[in-house]
Amino acid sequence: MSAITHTAIPEAQAAGELPPYSHELAWPGHLAPFKVVDDGTQGDPYEHYAWMRENAPVLRAHSPASDVWFISRFDDVRKAMRAPKIFSSQVVDPVPLTFLTLFDAPNHTRLRQVVAQAFTPKAIARFEGRVRENAHKYLDAMIAKGGGDAVEDFAIPLSMSTISALLDVPAADFEKMKFWSDETFSYFGRLARNAPGTGTDEQSTFEFFAYLKETMERLYREENDSVGGHIARMWKDGLLSEKEAKELCAFVFVAGHDTTTILLANAFRIYSEQPGLLARIRETPADADAFVEELARFRGTVQRASRITTEEVEVAGVTIPKGAIVRLLPAAANHDDAKYPDGGRFDIDRDASGHLGFGHGVHSCLGSPLARLETRVTVELLAEKLGSIKLDPNKPITYVRGNNLTNSGPETLHVELETSNG
Numbered sequence: 001m002s003a004i005t006h007t008a009i010p011e012a013q014a015a016g017e018l019p020p021y022s023h024e025l026a027w028p029g030h031l032a033p034f035k036v037v038d039d040g041t042q043g044d045p046y047e048h049y050a051w052m053r054e055n056a057p058v059l060r061a062h063s064p065a066s067d068v069w070f071i072s073r074f075d076d077v078r079k080a081m082r083a084p085k086i087f088s089s090q091v092v093d094p095v096p097l098t099f100l101t102l103f104d105a106p107n108h109t110r111l112r113q114v115v116a117q118a119f120t121p122k123a124i125a126r127f128e129g130r131v132r133e134n135a136h137k138y139l140d141a142m143i144a145k146g147g148g149d150a151v152e153d154f155a156i157p158l159s160m161s162t163i164s165a166l167l168d169v170p171a172a173d174f175e176k177m178k179f180w181s182d183e184t185f186s187y188f189g190r191l192a193r194n195a196p197g198t199g200t201d202e203q204s205t206f207e208f209f210a211y212l213k214e215t216m217e218r219l220y221r222e223e224n225d226s227v228g229g230h231i232a233r234m235w236k237d238g239l240l241s242e243k244e245a246k247e248l249c250a251f252v253f254v255a256g257h258d259t260t261t262i263l264l265a266n267a268f269r270i271y272s273e274q275p276g277l278l279a280r281i282r283e284t285p286a287d288a289d290a291f292v293e294e295l296a297r298f299r300g301t302v303q304r305a306s307r308i309t310t311e312e313v314e315v316a317g318v319t320i321p322k323g324a325i326v327r328l329l330p331a332a333a334n335h336d337d338a339k340y341p342d343g344g345r346f347d348i349d350r351d352a353s354g355h356l357g358f359g360h361g362v363h364s365c366l367g368s369p370l371a372r373l374e375t376r377v378t379v380e381l382l383a384e385k386l387g388s389i390k391l392d393p394n395k396p397i398t399y400v401r402g403n404n405l406t407n408s409g410p411e412t413l414h415v416e417l418e419t420s421n422g
Helices: 046-055 074-081 107-119 121-125 128-145 150-167 174-193 201-221 227-236 242-273 276-283 285-298 368-385
Strands: 058-061 068-071 147-149 305-309 313-315 318-320 325-328 386-391 410-412 414-419
Touching: 068 074, 074 325, 107 121, 107 227, 107 242, 107 368, 121 368, 128 147, 128 150, 128 368, 128 414, 147 150, 150 174, 150 227, 150 242, 150 368, 150 410, 174 201, 174 242, 201 227, 201 242, 227 242, 242 276, 242 285, 242 368, 242 386, 242 410, 276 285, 276 368, 276 386, 285 368, 368 386
Parallel strands: 068 325
Antiparallel strands: 058 068, 147 414, 305 325, 313 318, 386 414
């Protein structure tokens, strides 16, 4: 048995028994027991996480398919992310889709290398001008109206226009591309995470794949130097199958905008909660980098990273059996006071280094340079143009819900905006 920590095994565990289920624990009255699939109570899950870190750092939850084990403390999550041979990412075998998060080495290494060169900081820097131009356009439209939905009016169009440019996949019809992207993410969750799905996600996903195939055919003919063109050449040269090429392109598109959308919306939220930061970033734009890192720690997008144990393993005194489905909780880990004192507070002056907001280890986020760029540009621009960001009191935040909550954050975030000169 592998041991991730050296905490003493509780008596129940020593007797060979499994710990109680989440719904059998004495949760505080205002918190519903933590579940595998969200029922609407886990959209803003940080109170759940705090209770879990303190009372059930390895939490067993029931689902119709299998038990699921949630790990919430920083050291435990980080160690598990660094132990891919024990905590395998290949939770479904054979792997149904060419999504990097579903593979272990050697296939993960091979596929990651296909797109890695496009996501270096140097390569991403070429897109800053376009990101800034689009961010100005979307924010100016919101300012003209006195505000709006930071998700629908700013974060989605900015993140989708950016990833579309990177892949050179036309996204003139944002609604259609967003629908396909959401349906593909749902289909992925249903195949790989025992999520419920939408009923139409398979058909929509294959329509998306067909569209991407046509696009890659065009990019290949044009000898296009975008990421999409690179994937197309790998396919035509026989280094990727057609299936791999279509699905890898879809993965880059979905992963490249979905996570960033939530991070961008959360930047608006932080400014509404700490209005003094607008003047600070306006006066000292270099502090935007610290804002971005603390934002990724404090309200990062990825809530759950799925793994399966290849052998029996002990974590925080709890023995997790071989073949167990595990969800690592990086967002919970990032609030762990043992790593970040007063971790439930956004503090731009804190040392946020080492946070898990963009993952860790071999599966660290490939697109993190792009997400950081888009978020930094947004943080700078909001400070440059605005004197006040307030949440709309008549339209409370709604959260992404249901499915399996790999990503979680605002689904709508309505704000009222005032320019810095009134």
